[in-house]
Amino acid sequence: MDMLLSALTGDFLGTPVYFWVAFLTIVVGLLVFDLGILNRNEHEISTKESLTLYAGYVLVAALFGVWVWFSRGAEAGLEFYTGYLIEQSLAMDNMFVIATIFGFLAIPRLYQHRVLFWGILGVIVFRAILIGLGAALVHSFNWVLVLFGGFLIFTGVRMFSHKDEQADIEANPIFMFLRKHFRISPNLDGRRFLTRMMDSKTGKLVTVLTPLGVALIMVETVDLIFAVDSVPAVFAVTQDTFIVYTSNIFAILGLRALYFALAAAMNRFRYLQISLAIVLVLIGLKVALVPFGVKIDTLLSLLVTLGVLAGGVLYSLWKTRGERDISAAEHPEQGRLEP
Numbered sequence: 001m002d003m004l005l006s007a008l009t010g011d012f013l014g015t016p017v018y019f020w021v022a023f024l025t026i027v028v029g030l031l032v033f034d035l036g037i038l039n040r041n042e043h044e045i046s047t048k049e050s051l052t053l054y055a056g057y058v059l060v061a062a063l064f065g066v067w068v069w070f071s072r073g074a075e076a077g078l079e080f081y082t083g084y085l086i087e088q089s090l091a092m093d094n095m096f097v098i099a100t101i102f103g104f105l106a107i108p109r110l111y112q113h114r115v116l117f118w119g120i121l122g123v124i125v126f127r128a129i130l131i132g133l134g135a136a137l138v139h140s141f142n143w144v145l146v147l148f149g150g151f152l153i154f155t156g157v158r159m160f161s162h163k164d165e166q167a168d169i170e171a172n173p174i175f176m177f178l179r180k181h182f183r184i185s186p187n188l189d190g191r192r193f194l195t196r197m198m199d200s201k202t203g204k205l206v207t208v209l210t211p212l213g214v215a216l217i218m219v220e221t222v223d224l225i226f227a228v229d230s231v232p233a234v235f236a237v238t239q240d241t242f243i244v245y246t247s248n249i250f251a252i253l254g255l256r257a258l259y260f261a262l263a264a265a266m267n268r269f270r271y272l273q274i275s276l277a278i279v280l281v282l283i284g285l286k287v288a289l290v291p292f293g294v295k296i297d298t299l300l301s302l303l304v305t306l307g308v309l310a311g312g313v314l315y316s317l318w319k320t321r322g323e324r325d326i327s328a329a330e331h332p333e334q335g336r337l338e339p
Helices: 002-009 017-038 047-072 074-104 109-140 144-161 173-181 211-235 241-263 272-292 298-319
Strands: 194-198 205-209
Touching: 017 047, 017 109, 017 241, 047 074, 047 241, 074 109, 074 211, 074 241, 074 272, 074 298, 109 144, 109 211, 109 241, 144 211, 144 272, 173 211, 205 211, 211 241, 211 272, 272 298
Parallel strands: none
Antiparallel strands: 194 205
16 A cells, blocks of 8 residues: 555646646546547537537646646646647647548548547557657757747748648558558448458458548547647747646547537638637747747736637637538538549
């Protein structure tokens, strides 16, 4: 018993082990509740259900932030909420790319939750690796924050200049690689990621990827690419690995729940990318100034990020108020997979 208590109160990456255990327990509990209870019987998730589930994830994240606030101090609590909001802001663009992937591959709404759910497992692992590497770099070479900041500013400017471009899945390098190196079925096989089909040359049954499997790989890859932006952004708020990781994971969990509401009206958020570009530039400046001893107040960062994001959402909804909602199934045009 004493050994167990000693292990739990010991430090891992500067944070007591029991904090990590509590966090992982909550995440596993949420995933089990999601798949084992809410989606035990596979069904199409409605906009109302998506918003309700998102509200639940936000509530859990908010309560976790309260625990961090009272157990580790007000500064840590503010850092968690700011990191959470920044990750949610920057990952919004990721959701629209995912919708584009589903639309191109003609993935029915019925099976989209399955891809998003199993994609979360990849997020948990890959974000841990990226954040661990980022933390090691920052602690060993503080000046690397200048590079992080410069990269975020560059990405923000590029996002603004390419704001009207749509993702071209047909020309996506990952999609092209999969088509070249893997056998892919042109048709879905229910909820399976892999299926068996007859090889036209050998006449034998071979294992191939289904469009659902292709979607899973592409969603995982897209998240990894977007993490290159969002992870350095949270390091602008704090270099505390626990805060960076937990705020990232809670934000992604919530956004994956919100996906179905966003995808049901993609066209209504037309100007959101502009606000995301502004957030990236502002955060990039904040990151780049840290090595020079200039620290922008965390509460100010939280309020500015919230204001810019809210402004982008509200302006988008106002400008598109007369338009009908266009779902991910209608835009872009569906693609075609060849075996």
